[in-house]
Amino acid sequence: MAFTRATGTRRATGKHRRPSRLTRTTVSVAGVAALTTTGVIGSLAAPALAADDSLPADTGLTQAVAIGTSLAEKIDEQAAAQRQAADEAAAKRQAEAEAKKTAAEEKRKAEAKAKKEREAKQRAAREAERKRLTAYVTPIAGSYVSTGYQSGGSVWSSGSHTGVDFHAASGTPVRAVGSGTVVEAGWGGAYGNNIVIRMHDGTYTQYGHLSSVGVSVGQTVTPGQQIALSGATGNVTGPHLHFEARTSPEYGSDLDPVAYLRAHGVSL
Template sequence: MAFTRATGKHRRPTRASYRSARIAGMASLATAGVVGSLASPALAASSSGRLQTPDAPGRAEMPLPETPVLGDYLSESLDEQAHSQEDAAVRAAAEAAAKAEAREQAERARERAAEKAREKSAEKASEEAAKRAREAREGERRPARGASEDRPAPGGYVSPVAGSYVSTAYGVSGGMWSSGTHTGIDFHAASGTSVRTVAAGEVVEAGWGGAYGNNVVIRHQDGTYTQYGHLSSVAVSSGQQVTAGQQIGLSGNTGNSGGPHLHFEARTSGEYGSDIDPVAYLRGHGVAL
């Protein structure tokens, strides 16, 4: 009957079985040596590595059993140590590379933050410079503070808001005015600022004035009229006599208004549409604007 074996790939002996086989071989060698020395002291090994018996020269020489070499075991252990050291070196290199990448990312993040801070600082400085320039331009339009703002001019007239300036000129075009143009001038004034009559006269209207909000209209001795609109409150009543510089109300944002200010008009009559340039009107009576 022919010799057969199981089909499939032969598996290499495991390291444990390989070591067990070598240890068993060493044990067998030791046992053979002890037994041979006790039973046949006359046995001797020839130079060829085979045992000979003196009483049976014609008999075949018996080969010595093979013994596993201890160097193989040591070599395998050294290989394992080398692989372990190599794996440790690879892991250490990977960790070092990861740390280096993290440091680079942190440095780039710091650089981006610093750049944003510089841009924000430059933007803030630009805004402050623009604000100072606007304030300088507004200061050029404002009259110098002094007694002329508080006391009537030689013609008996004063500015309706002390220390203020014209923020919207006369005759400016725009859809927010029913006539299509600005029929007066606007004085810069926060809500609650004192508003005064520019000259002596009689109050002909005091109260709600439609698009003008709370307003006061005064007829002066030369026959002209002045109007004060968008007031937050009125301090006079119709038919009352007032003097130049007398408070007639407080500025506000009532009626058709885009924000707190004083709307001031000058007219040649009490009719709407008889308006004249308020700046020229006041300057003609000695008021510096």
């Protein structure tokens, strides 16, 4: 075999020889590096390295395609799972928002109902108080008229009775017949101890011959409130309550007391 020397390089003559195993291995490693660079996992080249060098040149493309397809499927599955998780999270948020909205609406309705009930109770209480303050009662509970209005006789200076007498033993509680303000409380001449009240409707009521007075001028009273005790003070022949209804606080402006009380809902 003859050798020629060119630029210091030794060149073999004759037929080209098959690349050595070292050369093939280097090529395979380069192929693996190329596959890794293009996104295929480096381990995919392992079969190529372990292949018998007696087999035809095996590039490993079949394995790479198969494994690449499996990886794509996994990526699709992950994407689908992520989409499902996102959809479930959105549905959960929507459900929570709807639940909050429903709860807020129920709370609003409950508060509106409670407010309406409070207002109804307040109206009922005001109405009850109004009725109580505008109600009238008899001046002596469970009593009766013993001497009628405008009865004649010498016992009265005017010649007739300017009020009515209610039967009552001395010391019997005397009540205001309605709500009003006391304008007179004390000695009243022939009436003895007496009280005059300006009623809420502008009329006046008078209570005479009292054994004791329990209110003072300027004091407000309510229907049925005890204001005195009956007695026999002043121009009387025995204990009882003299009751008058008037258009003014002065003597001589009298009204029929029975008709007055009945007009205000009192049964006599």
